[in-house]
Amino acid sequence: MPFSPEPTHRHGAAPGGPLATDVAVLLCNLGTPDAPTAPALRRYLAQFLADPRVVEIPRLAWALILHGIILRVRPAKSAAKYATVWTAEGSPLKVWTEKQAKLLQGQLGERGLCVRVAHAMRYGQPSIGQTLDALKREGVRRVLVLPAYPQYSGATTASVIDDVSRWALKTRHLPELRFVNRYHDDPTYIAALAKTVREHWQRDGRAEKLVMSFHGMPERTLHLGDPYHCECLKTGRLLAEALSLRDGEWLVTFQSRFGKAKWLQPYTEPSLVKLAQGGVKSVDVICPGFSADCLETLEEINQEAREAFLHAGGQRFGYIPCLNDHPAGMRALAQLAERHLQGWPTDPAHGDTLAAQRARALAAGARE
Numbered sequence: 001m002p003f004s005p006e007p008t009h010r011h012g013a014a015p016g017g018p019l020a021t022d023v024a025v026l027l028c029n030l031g032t033p034d035a036p037t038a039p040a041l042r043r044y045l046a047q048f049l050a051d052p053r054v055v056e057i058p059r060l061a062w063a064l065i066l067h068g069i070i071l072r073v074r075p076a077k078s079a080a081k082y083a084t085v086w087t088a089e090g091s092p093l094k095v096w097t098e099k100q101a102k103l104l105q106g107q108l109g110e111r112g113l114c115v116r117v118a119h120a121m122r123y124g125q126p127s128i129g130q131t132l133d134a135l136k137r138e139g140v141r142r143v144l145v146l147p148a149y150p151q152y153s154g155a156t157t158a159s160v161i162d163d164v165s166r167w168a169l170k171t172r173h174l175p176e177l178r179f180v181n182r183y184h185d186d187p188t189y190i191a192a193l194a195k196t197v198r199e200h201w202q203r204d205g206r207a208e209k210l211v212m213s214f215h216g217m218p219e220r221t222l223h224l225g226d227p228y229h230c231e232c233l234k235t236g237r238l239l240a241e242a243l244s245l246r247d248g249e250w251l252v253t254f255q256s257r258f259g260k261a262k263w264l265q266p267y268t269e270p271s272l273v274k275l276a277q278g279g280v281k282s283v284d285v286i287c288p289g290f291s292a293d294c295l296e297t298l299e300e301i302n303q304e305a306r307e308a309f310l311h312a313g314g315q316r317f318g319y320i321p322c323l324n325d326h327p328a329g330m331r332a333l334a335q336l337a338e339r340h341l342q343g344w345p346t347d348p349a350h351g352d353t354l355a356a357q358r359a360r361a362l363a364a365g366a367r368e
């Protein structure tokens with residue numbers, strides 16, 4: 001049978017027919033509101049910020065602050081920001097994540113791997129539990145969970161694993177499960193980032209400094225043993241090495257501070273302002289911790305931080321987009337998945353497993 005990387009043929013959820021593979025990759029991202037409106041933001045933030053992995057303060061006190069203050073004020077403010085980056089197809093994070101799942105399916109197919117790729121969101125839709133249920137119904141018996149976070153943190157990666165575990169607690173016949181915890185130092189990921197920087201330099205010229213801005217975390221999580229900070233610094237160092245940058249030509253900063261506590265430093269926007277005030281005229285900014293452009297990169301960096309840098313005397317602010325659907329970034333994800341799929345039956349010749357045969361028999365029975 002000719003091999004097709006298309007998810008609609010034997011290797012995907014063919015309408016009316018079962019899968020020829022019982023192996024799936026589940027690409028998980030954070031999730032995003034359904035609409036750039038205050039009610040949609042309230043639903044999204046209520047779920048996101050109630051996660052004890054995200055806000056680690058005693059539950060009762062936090063519930064009072066969250067419902068008494070934050071969910072009354074923040075939804076409208078955040079909705080206005082989302083409105084500035086919203087596209088015809090929806091939130092950028094959703095659009096990129098869907099596209100990445102499709103491309104990953106194709107890339108794995110081209111590598112001769114017969115797997116089903118699906119995507120899910122930790123907060124909002126499609127949820128991780130509902131997607132795992134759907135995969136099971138299609139005959140999937142093995143799932144590689146791939147959180148789209150290069151650097152591990154309790155707030156992101158572990159929270160995805162929590163959610164899969166919550167689904168597992170109420171599921172009788174569990175699939176085999178594997179998890180990718182991190183890929184912050186993966187050479188193909190670093191090379192992909194370096195490629196996007198070089199492409200930017202070729203197109204727009206090279207700035208005096210390369211600022212690598214990562215999403216922040218409360219500083220206390222570092223002292224409690226969260227590896228996130230160290231992994232961001234390692235990604236930064238490896239990217240600088242890949243670009244042959246010298247000390248002083250690059251820096252790592254942390255953005256998106258939330259709440260009053262001290263977060264990881266240096267903070268992105270104040271650093272950019274300090275650079276401009278110190279006479280730096282041009283910067284390039286990349287956000288290597290985000291696998292896809294989203295509110296935090298498009299609005300906070302490419303709008304707010306840009307304005308702050310220019311206002312403080314900077315003259316040129318180059319924004320380098322996230323890996324999104326860049327072929328080099330997709331190759332990195334495909335290679336990562338391939339490595340973690342080792343030993344599972346992904347060969348098309350072996351794709352017609354007992355599970356798939358059983359699913360087909362069931363489907364045939366159901367049609368009669």
Ligand SMILES: C=CC1=C(C)c2cc3[nH]c(cc4nc(cc5[nH]c(cc1n2)c(C)c5CCC(=O)O)C(CCC(=O)O)=C4C)c(C)c3C=C
Pocket residue numbers: 030031032033045053054055074078091093149153155156215216217218256258289290293294295296
């Ligand atoms: C990439 C890694 C991320 C880490 C680490 C992270 C930690 C973290 N985030 C918040 C609070 C908010 N984050 C918000 C948006 C947001 N965060 C990430 C990624 C990480 N967060 C992404 C990709 C996005 C964008 C989502 C989108 O829809 O585009 C928001 C919502 C927006 C807003 O109201 O400002 C909040 C809130 C905390 C508290 C935290 C660590 C403890």
Ligand SMILES: [Fe+2]
Pocket residue numbers: 215256
């Ligand atoms: Fe966040």
Ligand SMILES: [Fe+2]
Pocket residue numbers: 256295296300
């Ligand atoms: Fe933000």
